[in-house]
Amino acid sequence: MAALQRVPLVLLACGSFNPITNQHMRLFELARDHMQSTGQYRVVSGIVSPVSDGYAKPGLVAAEHRIAMAKLALQTSDWVDVDEWESRRPDWTETAVAMRYHHGQILKEYERSRSSTSSQSVPPQLKLLCGADFLSTFKIPGLWRDEHIEEVLGRFGLVCVGRGALQPEHLVHESDALWRHRHNIFQVKEWVRNETSATEVRRALRRGCSVKYLVPDSVIEYVKRHDLYTEDSERRNQGKALGPLALKTRPESLDD
Template sequence: MATQSELTLADYTFPAARLRRRISTPARTPLVLIACGSFSPITFLHLRMFEMAADYARFNTQFEVVGAYLSCVGDAYKKTGLVKAEHRVNMCSLAVAQSSWISMDPWEALHAEYLETAKVLDHFNYEINEVLGGVETGEGRKKCHIALLAGADLIQTMSTPGVWAESDIDYILKNFGAFIVERTGTDIDEALSTLQPWKSNIWVIQQLVQNDISSTKVRLFLRRDMSIRYLVPEPVVQYIEEHELYDDDGAASTGSRSGKGKGAEGGQEAKPAGEAGSSGSGGG
């Protein structure tokens, strides 16, 4: 498989090999989970969020999960600790190499310009429902519901005035919705109180086993020359060591950005301001 540095948009093909093309219960709605973010680096919490969301959907909704995707922000997102997109895509690819249902899609990272979260979700909707035609049910074809998967930090940024354009919040939550994993230190009820118009399209997942791993903490450990094993997948540890990433936070990064647009770590971080002052979600 080509690494991200060898890929271009001209070479790009949508990674559909792990997308299940038929649901087992025709009455259910097929669901595809999308985690957008920095993933610098990807951690076990990022991966665990998919499993939590799949369990939640199976027991608490009429959805049937048929696939999941990681989508890394591109190099236009300037932030301290954000190594080049090719490294983050490669690390994510290594992290999900053994997964039967989680894929890495490099499409967002291949763009030189910053892409808003809404555009990324539109991309998945187009590829899965328009190009592939959704999934088979045994009683005909059904379009997949595309949903954002994020940490509670995302909802907190959405409820903070001035961080997101309301039109973008409305577009994302009305058309796609979000599965949100609760996070220590985030008052999810307070955050949701300002998002009542979209509450039926927001699913909150409780962490039954608390996990406080964050990309920020992993980078801190690396700067202090401390072990990060069992915080991130072993192939990612080896990749970081091989490429000498994060030795000095910022030295291998594409640049830094301060001010508005930076959200809490661990689950999701806000993307930099985009059109109409909007920002999106990011994982570390």
């Protein structure tokens, strides 16, 4: 009997990355180890996709800086890259739309490779990589379109890493939507706890405190060079509607 061929898997992380931290990058390593340990998948790449300025979250620095910091941080990775497509869009991009786009790009590359090598390999899959706090967003009434929940959870699936006291299994149990798709939600344990958050990093930077070993040195140098994360920058977008809320006033484009 032929050995079961592992499914190539791409991990996608969407978020502010304001700034990217060592913990953000650690999620990719944890997720790859877990998914490959199932014997079903072979993780082939990872994608960091920072949100656009249209997300309008208070304290969100310009996308050009967040992209630059992410690229600096990931210079040491041989499998995770930064993608600028989402960050360049004028408005906030819904998660399902971002996943749809990246999956399309992955399949195009697969078809090109297949036609040139005549390979009969298994098509790659895409899954959303997130922390446990992301799962709590599915409980917020009206935040997610019903069809997007089905697309993200059912069509693609999640790889979710526990964060401190917040563990995926509890959130899955408490949400009917998550429970329906529990077999497509891969829960990853982080045994070496690291609760570094970008929020705490920004707070420390505003106060002139050290963030060494919380973010890469290259990112710290970039922050200093461009004078990011000050009291003024934290007031950016105050009074603006958050991207997901502003998007609710517009119909979804079929071209997305």
